[in-house]
Amino acid sequence: MASKTVSYFPGCSLHGLAKPFDTSTRLVCGKVGINLQEPNDWNCCGATSAHSIDHSLNLTLGARNLHLVGKSGFNTVTAPCAACYSNLKRSSLELQDPQKRQLASQLVGESLAGVQAVSVIHILELLSDLSISKSIKQSSKYRFTDLKVVCYYGCLTVRPNSESDPESDSSENPQSMDNLLGALGADVRDWSHKSECCGGSHSLCGPDLANLRTDEVLRQAIASGADVIAVACPLCHSNLEFRLHALQAKGKQIPVVFFTQLIGLALGYTVKEVGLHKMLVNSFPWREKLTLA
Amino acid sequence: MTMVITGNSTLQTEVEDLCDVNMDACIQCGTCTGGCSGIELMEYGPRQIIQLIKLNQRKILLDSRAIWMCVSCHICEDRCPAKIKTTSLMDTLREMACVESTTKSNEQIQFHKLYIKQVKAFGRSHESMLTMALTLKGTPLPPLKLMKDLITRMRVDIKPPHRPDKSYRLAIKRVEKGGSKGHGK
Secondary structure (H helix, E strand, C coil): CEEEEECCCCCCCHHHHCCHHHHHHHHHHHHCCCCEEECCCCCCCCCCCCHHHHHHHHHHHHHHHHHHHCCCCCCCEEEEHHHHHHHHHHHHHHHHHHHHHHHHHHHCCCCCCCCCCCCCEHHHHHHHHHHHHHHHHHHCCEECCCEEEECCCCCCCCCCCCCCCCCCCCCCCCHHHHHHHHCCCCECCCCCCCCCCCCCCCCCCCHHHHHHHHHHHHHHHHHHCHHHCECCHHHHHHHHHHHHHHCCCCCCCCEEEEEEHHHHHHHCCCCCCCCHCCCCCCCCCCCHHEEEC | CCCCCCCCHHHHHHHHHHHHHHHCCCCCHHHHHHHHCCHHHCCCHHHHHHHHCCCCCCHHHCCCCCCHHHCCCCCHHHHCCCCCCHHHHHHHHHHHHHHHHCCCCCCCHHHHHHHHHHHHHHCCCCCCHHHHHHHHHHCCCCCCCHHHHHHHHCCCCCCCCCCCCCHHHHHHHHHHHHHCCCCCC
């Protein structure tokens, strides 16, 4: 298997609560020959606070990150965090404007020549690449049997949607995660809230709104008959998990896991290796759902 | 009374300059409001916000709760048939409100300011330190059982915060000197 190196922007959450997303992403990528390289001294992407109230700061944070990626010789960077992905992509679109580039260059203190050539992709896009998704399937040791999954993309994994890129996933009915998990035998369910918002940006500063959104997502996921919710965003993950935790005594519990953890299981990694034992809802009989491929 | 609008309102011109949004393209279809993730807690939905800008209702808008109930989910912008960048528009209104609104602080402003302070100092956010800082400002601590379950599952970041390079610290100094210039494309 040919190996390739990709620039990887983990973002702040993957160093904290969403560490299992980082661990499982690295395992899956490693298995299919992708080396992930973090830009040296990357900084916060700016979501949500900087873009909400301080545009110069947001522009500087985004431009510096994209510059660090370009400087280390990459023209693509992949982010597993949907908020990082979306905000870096927004920065990259903004930096196509020469005037904005000039302003950003003064603030960052570096010539940003070439920064507009750096494209930003979500980890789902990287793993959905035809040769990589084939390689995942070929390397899989197990298949999921009778595992009903709803894929929850959240709002920012698929937004802003580039019209210029016909390859990008649909923002209303995305398919990339469904295809990846479906190829590994999972019974992926169609449902209504695939790319609706979980209210994550308000989870620490306006829980009323966040609770309205998460309750709706959880209700729809459970109504679809799913055993598990697969997510591709650390904010969706913690927001849904914390809400389930608060409702422990009253509501039905459903595991919320990163899609890379499921892929990791199929590739032969253990429940512990992919970090499923660290999830708040973790009493799920994973082994019973796996059969040899 | 019938209001007759001739030409663009001062507020419209100002906001359009700041965030490169053409509000004349809005056909008031309400698709934005229909999909809005914060709508239950807004007194004006995004469709009305655009209309209020055109009506030059500066104070009403900048003092509104609505601009703070936007969760930046991009759904309005994504579905807009007139391709109006509503997310950038909301960012611009929030930034203007921070400077001139009579609502000097609310939960969201307080959170954003703490978050930004941390990002400026460490280059990154640090969940446990952010939670502590919020608690010191009066936000209730997360439930004890939740904290206990996260700690026993080793989900809490106990590493010291990141120390950014000099190049980062200098960039932040320049940002602090320069002030903001509005939202772009």
